[in-house]
Amino acid sequence: MSEALNGFEPYQKEILKGLEGKILNHPDFVAPETYGQIFDAADLKAGDTVLDLGAGYIHVLEDHSYTHQLEDRGLILIPIDDTVERLESWMLHPYHQRRENETVVRPVTADVTDTPFKNESVAFALSINLINAPIEKSAEQILAEAHRVLKPTGQFLISSFGYDKMQKPDGTVVYNNGFTEDQFVTAEYVKRMAIEVGFAEVEELPLDQARIDAEFAAVQEIIERNGDHLLEIVHPFAVLLKK
Numbered sequence: 001m002s003e004a005l006n007g008f009e010p011y012q013k014e015i016l017k018g019l020e021g022k023i024l025n026h027p028d029f030v031a032p033e034t035y036g037q038i039f040d041a042a043d044l045k046a047g048d049t050v051l052d053l054g055a056g057y058i059h060v061l062e063d064h065s066y067t068h069q070l071e072d073r074g075l076i077l078i079p080i081d082d083t084v085e086r087l088e089s090w091m092l093h094p095y096h097q098r099r100e101n102e103t104v105v106r107p108v109t110a111d112v113t114d115t116p117f118k119n120e121s122v123a124f125a126l127s128i129n130l131i132n133a134p135i136e137k138s139a140e141q142i143l144a145e146a147h148r149v150l151k152p153t154g155q156f157l158i159s160s161f162g163y164d165k166m167q168k169p170d171g172t173v174v175y176n177n178g179f180t181e182d183q184f185v186t187a188e189y190v191k192r193m194a195i196e197v198g199f200a201e202v203e204e205l206p207l208d209q210a211r212i213d214a215e216f217a218a219v220q221e222i223i224e225r226n227g228d229h230l231l232e233i234v235h236p237f238a239v240l241l242k243k
């Protein structure tokens with residue numbers, strides 16, 4: 001196995017070099033063990049399809065909290081992003097199974113609100129930290145598409161974190177995604193909208209306070225160099241939706 005992994009190393013180094021200074025890794029506020037419990041309870045079977053809507057590249061490179069929990073279940077993990085260069089990093093993961101029960105990764109370039117998957121064909125979907133990114137699509141469109149592709153027993157884990165409320169040296173208050181307070185999608189809004197698009201059950205998941213504290217300290221340290229001050233990490237949440 002290590003021989004095969006070594007084959008990816010030069011590529012990985014190149015990608016990490018290209019990303020230097022461009023991205024700040026936000027730790028996932030859902031603890032790895034919470035992901036494990038959720039994937040166990042979802043009763044995922046070998047060969048099942050799992051979608052990661054708005055996959056980006058950060059988790060693959062730096063925070064493996066959910067990919068580690070998926071990797072030995074023999075699944076087909078499909079990271080979806082509309083920006084192809086972000087998906088390059090997912091190619092570090094195996095396209096073909098190299099050991100028993102290894103999850104394989106098949107990135108797809110697509111709009112998360114118009115994916116090339118059949119109705120009721122997907123066992124589980126995740127959308128980590130997409131919903132409050134400054135994107136052109138609405139929360140309702142993302143929820144409706146996830147609902148369409150999920151099997152009748154399917155589940156959708158949707159989360160938001162890494163959005164900060166900061167005070168500038170002149171006293172003005174700004175958000176790092178350029179939103180105003182009333183533009184944020186909250187857990188309450190997701191739960192309400194999920195029921196409207198047809199999900200039967202909604203459940204808010206516990207967040208890991210130690211990870212939130214670590215994020216707060218890391219962001220504070222960085223932005224204080226410019227004289228800014230971190231006031232709050234805004235509306236972090238993770239919600240599990242069941243069809």
Ligand SMILES: C[S@@+](CC[C@H](N)C(=O)[O-])C[C@H]1O[C@@H](n2cnc3c(N)ncnc32)[C@H](O)[C@@H]1O
Pocket residue numbers: 053054055056057058059080081082083086110111112113127128129130133135136137
């Ligand atoms: C804030 S990043 C989150 C990335 C990753 N899930 C994480 O937690 O680090 C949002 C990602 O969604 C992608 N994205 C935005 N709008 C999209 C759309 N309509 N369809 C597909 N991907 C989209 C962006 O290119 C970006 O990689």
